[in-house]
Amino acid sequence: MQTNTLNKTGCFMRYWQILKIAYKALTKNKMRSSLTMLGIIIGVGAVIAMVGIGAGATNMVTAQISAMGDNLINIFPGSQQSGGIRLGAGSMTTLKDDDAKAIKQNCSAIKAVSPVVRSNGQVIAAGQNWNTQIEGYSTDFPVIRSWPLSSGSFFTDQDVQGATKVCILGKTIVDNLFPNEDPVGQIIRIKKLPFRVIGVLSAKGQNAMGRDQDDIIIMPYTTVQRKLAGITHIHYIMASAVSRDQIDLASEQITELLRVRHKIVGSQENDFTVRTQLELATTINSTANIMSILLGAIASVSLIVGGIGIMNIMLVSVTERTREIGLRMAVGAKSRDIMIQFLAESIVLSLIGGLIGIMLGVISGKIIQAVLHWPILTSGPAIAVAFLFAGFVGVFFGFYPARKASLLDPIEALRYE
């Protein structure tokens, strides 16, 4: 045939021609074509919006994890074991503040360390009261948690050494105890003891799990140990690695150091656990990814339903146009030509539907973002995949009707009423 002698441009022109003819055929039945397309439009739109929601959530979680602290490493005491019964992690009292000091002195991959001692209690001030979490840290707190003050000043090493009764309030505490006045310089009472407010933390909002991070009071850890909790051990150690790629090295250095300090030799089990932010991030990210995939999969179902709609309409179209098919065969169309014609129509339907669906998906993402304040992240690859998927749906669901058309007998097709 002549097609063999056509060059590449000719080939391209030919396919373009076929698509143009298919488009023209579809415009002859505008209502039906647009309704059929609607299935694909909604499918592609849903995929893009849903994947956008998933990706946005993943992104937000990642951002919040890094907001929890700067390259964070937590060292928890091990679990207690008595008579074969193992208690949970952190039930041992083996970690001392000297461990924290040793880590700071000896581990080169660590830039800041703080013991953490936690307590809670009813806080009373100016006729108001509030129950909250009280956490004791060293002066490295603002570095480790990357959490600056909004007013006042932080406590000093002298405060830590002397277990001074000073405290720093979170935003929520200020809102509840001092709604109308400046808290810095005021006195609050916890367990009948007076504490002077020396600063206020900047607002941090909810964390990834939805806990209000501003509902907290910060003190020197020695103050919490001696004045509030009455303990000599610390609950855990928070440390900050020099950089992100030093986190693993830092955690190795800490493990090695603490084994020596706690006299753990050979195959003996550690009496502490080192956890890095990286592990947490990986866990939460994989959860968020599963959510994205799930959302995408649910949305894909609507795309497949759209594809079935195309198949349905193409089958109706083949039946309706039986005479046309017979005529085309009579004037020289081969089976392949008829097949390509109908396949092209379903591909054009799904690709145009795909393009409109992309617009719909992106726009509805923007609307969700504006109305519900969800972070939506519509990425180029997601759009490309959705579009290709739409094209694939067109080919897949268009194939059977197109093949049915191409196998018609020209004589019977011409006589069809």
Add this chain to the structure above:
Amino acid sequence: MRELIILDKLVKTYVLGDYEIHALRGIDLIIKEGEFVAIMGPSGSGKSTLMNILGCLDRPTSGRYVLDSLDVSSLNRDQLAEIRNKKLGFVFQSFNLLSRTSAIENVELPLLYNGNSTKDKYQKAMKALEMVGLRDRANAVPNQLSGGQQQRVAIARALINEPAIILADEPTGNLDTRTSIEVMDILQMLNNNGITIVLITHEPDIASYAGRNILFRDGKIVRDEMVASPRRAKAELANLPAEIEET
């Protein structure tokens, strides 16, 4: 003149359940280039079956069909499609134009299947429309055209690939007397230009415009005769009272 169609002991048998239907029982026929043949016969005589085979839409059960020096009785589906495209033009009783498609696009249809460029297509289609006198109606869609005009568009479509033969199956079956004569006029004009025409009809009136009449009955040729002086459509049209062309 060259022998364009040679049918040699052509048999077509349909099997319907337990019994066989003998549509064609051994046809021997030669049609020469430039002939205008009318095939007549009652329904069920086998003339439509013959038309399908002549039109390369169907294959004979046995026997040989040589078209333009090529034995087409054993060609496959796609090869037959190519023959139909290059050598045959069809005119049907019910016109078979694509609805909601302009006259010129209908005429261009056969060119779609042999790789003509867009520009060539347009020019060829315009030329074909001019031959049937519908150049100024090129952009009209079928339901804006009268029956006679629609059949002329169909003839233009049959002409576009410069076929060796035009096969017309009851081309005047859906038309009134005057437009029937108009269509016959165009067919006679094309025949004068050298195109072979095979016409199927059951109206002796229409057959009398052809140069040769073949009568079919029960799957056999029962009469095959030359018409001494065929009717001239052009002269008859001139004698008919003038009529305002419908649009």
